[in-house]
Amino acid sequence: MSRLHQAIEASLDAVPAMGEAVRRLCLTEGVDATEASLVELALVEAVTNTIEHGYRGAHGRVEIDLCVTPDRIAAEIHDTAPPVEPERLAAPVRSDEALADRTQLEERGRGLEIIHGVFDEVTYQRTDAGNHLALSRLRRGATA
Numbered sequence: 001m002s003r004l005h006q007a008i009e010a011s012l013d014a015v016p017a018m019g020e021a022v023r024r025l026c027l028t029e030g031v032d033a034t035e036a037s038l039v040e041l042a043l044v045e046a047v048t049n050t051i052e053h054g055y056r057g058a059h060g061r062v063e064i065d066l067c068v069t070p071d072r073i074a075a076e077i078h079d080t081a082p083p084v085e086p087e088r089l090a091a092p093v094r095s096d097e098a099l100a101d102r103t104q105l106e107e108r109g110r111g112l113e114i115i116h117g118v119f120d121e122v123t124y125q126r127t128d129a130g131n132h133l134a135l136s137r138l139r140r141g142a143t144a
Helices: 012-028 031-054 098-099 111-118
Strands: 003-008 059-066 070-080 121-127 130-136
Touching: 003 012, 003 098, 012 031, 012 130, 031 070, 031 111, 031 130
Parallel strands: none
Antiparallel strands: 003 059, 059 070, 070 130, 121 130
16 A cells, blocks of 8 residues: 655646656556546546645645555545535536537536546535545455
8 A cells, every 4th residue: 555645835836746656656656547537537637636726826735645445546635726516526417428428528617527527426525624525436456
């Protein structure tokens, strides 16, 4: 089991290095390159959403904790941006026809769809300490 903890400024400039650290840890723990890229993409989307839609240009920090075990990949993202309405974090519902027709998919606004597509469990909680997003997925080849 390996862990990664990073605290970054709420700046889009800090996101690529965080994503690369996530990818490196996954690869070090034997996660195949495709799965590591998916996890990196989903976490980059989640942190980017926090920065763009939570902090909206205000100063702040985002903390990322990643844990990779033989069976699971789990991440937690903490921030102190204004709270999010939980229903806004629900998986977007798109018809099969819309998904098949790439012309109907927006270039932006797909972060939640990616996050829910990569992770099996996505939970959000607001506490006195701030926002807490917990993400978890069964590793490829692992059994529940």
